Amino acid sequence: xxxxxxxxxxxxxxxxxxxxxxxxxxxxxxxxxxxxxxxxxxxxxxxxxxxxxxxxxxxxxxxxxxxxxxxxxxxxxxxxxxxxxxxxxxxxxxxxxxxxxxxxxxxxxxxxxxxx
Amino acid sequence: xxxxxxxxxxxxxxxxxxxxxxxxxxxxxxxxxxxxxxxxxxxxxxxxxxxxxxxxxxxxxxxxxxxxxxxxxxxxxxxxxxxxxxxxxxxxxxxxxxxxxxxxxxxxxxxxx
Numbered sequence: 001x002x003x004x005x006x007x008x009x010x011x012x013x014x015x016x017x018x019x020x021x022x023x024x025x026x027x028x029x030x031x032x033x034x035x036x037x038x039x040x041x042x043x044x045x046x047x048x049x050x051x052x053x054x055x056x057x058x059x060x061x062x063x064x065x066x067x068x069x070x071x072x073x074x075x076x077x078x079x080x081x082x083x084x085x086x087x088x089x090x091x092x093x094x095x096x097x098x099x100x101x102x103x104x105x106x107x108x109x110x111x112x113x114x115x116x
Numbered sequence: 117x118x119x120x121x122x123x124x125x126x127x128x129x130x131x132x133x134x135x136x137x138x139x140x141x142x143x144x145x146x147x148x149x150x151x152x153x154x155x156x157x158x159x160x161x162x163x164x165x166x167x168x169x170x171x172x173x174x175x176x177x178x179x180x181x182x183x184x185x186x187x188x189x190x191x192x193x194x195x196x197x198x199x200x201x202x203x204x205x206x207x208x209x210x211x212x213x214x215x216x217x218x219x220x221x222x223x224x225x226x227x228x229x
Contacts, residue, residue: 035219042203043160043219090159104150105217107159 003027006091006108013085013115021076021111023091032074033105035090036060043090049074050095078113085115120204125224134191136223138204141185149180149187152203154222160203164189194227201225 004025013019025032031050035043045058049068063082068074074093078085089112092105121139128134140149148167152160164171166178166187177190191198201222 040221042221088157092159104162104165105152105160107161109158112157 004091004093004106004108006089006111008111009109011111011113013113015115016080017115018077018079019085019113019115021078021089021091021113023074023076023108024072025074025093025106026072027093027106028071029093029095029106030071031093031095032068033092033094034058034064034066034074034076035092037088037090037110046076046089078115085113088112119218120206120220122202122204122220122223124221125226127226127228128194129228130195131193134194134198134225134227136189136191136202136204136225137186138189139186140204140206143184143206147184147206149178149184150205150207150217151176151178151189152205152219154201154203160219163202191225194225196227196229199225199227 007022011019033048034046036046037043044060046060046064047055047058047066049055052068052071055066055068063079065077065079066074088110090110091108094105095103126136148165150165151163153163154160164173164176164178166180168180168184171178179188201224203219203222205217207217
């Protein structure tokens with residue numbers, strides 16, 4: 001079955017440490033995204049990538065970094081510069097090149113990061 | 117990005133039809149309307165998408181009036197398992213705006229026995 005996998009499901013870190021969240025998809029989608037969700041809130045876009053080796057900042061990119069070396073993978077690093085890193089992080093993918101128009105997003109089941 | 121307005125919460129009972137209305141006054145010509153469902157501690161899941169008039173699938177129906185400034189998600193005969201947050205999104209899902217969709221707080225639907 002095709003899908004999008006985020007790991008780990010729960011992650012605990014000490015303040016001041018960088019941490020990397022994994023996102024892998026086997027849907028052959030060109031575009032991948034990272035969102036952050038805080039309790040009772042909607043999703044906010046952190047970074048997105050429409051093609052390998054290219055990515056753009058979303059609305060709340062400060063304190064985060066990404067890479068897109070492979071089509072299937074889009075890891076997110078939460079750096080020590082992120083002031084409030086504790087949140088639920090969601091990865092999504094969508095679109096296949098010229099067929100991307102109006103294709104819905106597919107989401108992983110998220111990683112809940114707790115920083116103390 | 118076109119923003120949307122939807123009720124914060126709704127309550128219903130099992131077996132009833134639920135209609136959730138979303139307002140999107142500044143929808144653009146190329147924009148489609150998409151609804152997602154999210155359960156706690158899970159990623160959102162695509163429900164239905166439409167451009168105008170009515171769209172129906174095995175899960176829901178989407179009604180869009182001629183002016184496209186609002187849309188209504190209709191869930192027939194809801195069950196307890198339909199308790200979730202429902203997001204209405206408006207955007208051009210092609211090209212450079214793919215994924216830059218505004219997820220508001222959504223509508224928390226609670227279905228009671």
